[in-house]
Amino acid sequence: MDAALLDLLRSVDTPTVCNAIEVAQGKRGFNDFTRGTMQCSAPGQAMVGYARTARIQAVTPPSEAPEVIKARRMAYYKYMAEGPRPAVAAVQDMDVPNAIGAYWGEVNTNIHKAFGLAGALTDGVMRDLGDLPDGFPVVAGSIGPSHGFVHVLDFDIEVEICGMSVAPGALIHADRHGGVVIPDDIVPRLAEAIAQLFASEKIVFEAVKDKRISFAEFETAWAAFEASRT
Template sequence: MDDALLELLRRVDTPTVCNAIEVAEGKRGFNAFTRGTMLCSAPEAPAIVGHARTARIQAVTPPQEPTEVIKTRRMAYYKYMSEGPRPGVAVIQDMDVPGAIGAYWGEVNTNIHKAFGLSGAVTDGVMRDLGDMPGGFSVVAGSIGPSHGFVHVIDFDQPVDIFGMTVTPGALVHADRHGAVVIPEAVVPHLGEAIATLMRSEKIVFDAVKGKQITFEDFEAVWAAFEAART
């Protein structure tokens, strides 16, 4: 992914990326995206784009392992998050979902992970401290809550599931206030042109209907031009 594509992906929303993947693949049926409603800590911020650094957490009950084991794993997790390809995104599965109560993402962890050079975080779990997160690091989460509970890392660098979206370590993730999507590796070289094709085709419809009133006969011609342009 070159710098031009990265900047383009930060400017477009996740629904556009989902549609562009279908344009690049030449078919519908792509399904590597989140299901259900997610919340974004900074809805108007640029999209989160990066390679996944994955982990799983729990918070409802205290960890049962020895304290030293927990501490060692915690620091190994942070070392893992500080490494890897950039741009990077923390992708964290909360094993307490649908009963998640522990906010892993708040003022402390967002600042730490931003300092590691990560672009943001995607989780099916909980976030908090919405007024205190740093600029330039957005969180797309499953819910908002006040407490961190007994939150602790149980493992990392393994495939995770975020609301039906499977994410393997290193996968290219795009996320915003709509949710998240995994961009197939084979699509990446074609994604810029696919987005351009999508925008050109949609402009045909928007130019014809936005702020205007048209007949069905006019619409038929517009839709035929739209379908021809997006293939």
């Protein structure tokens, strides 16, 4: 991904990316996105990056020996510190729908930001909302006060976050609306698709925003809008 495309993706919201994927594919029906309402620590920010995946658990203590848990934790951090950039941490909480362990708080967000990650996408819990670092948005399934017995189960495997499957290395875009996985074959056409999407939407916006129009005027604008999308 070149710098211009990265800057463009950082500047648009996730619904725009979903629509642009359909423009690039020339059809509706793309469905590789999260379901349900998610929480966002930084509503005005979008994260873009290649997925670094893991699974966690927190409701019950780990059953393995402490040295095993500690070794896995450090291996996880090494994995997160490496790999292509930009990157996004995509972490599935295996306690969902009863997740209680806020893995994403002040400590872990600062660590992952220092590793060069662009943000975190999880179906689990976040906390410390007033103390999270700037420039590292977290999009999570819920907000809660405790970390419980949170521990890493495994990493570098396919995960599922709010109904969306995420393979290691998948290109993710996420913001306060949720997340989407961008198909690899769409990437070369994505900037053009976003430009086409904006151009077609502009036809409607120029006709209706801050105006009072008749149905006949709307019908003309809508016909032009439909024509621009075909």
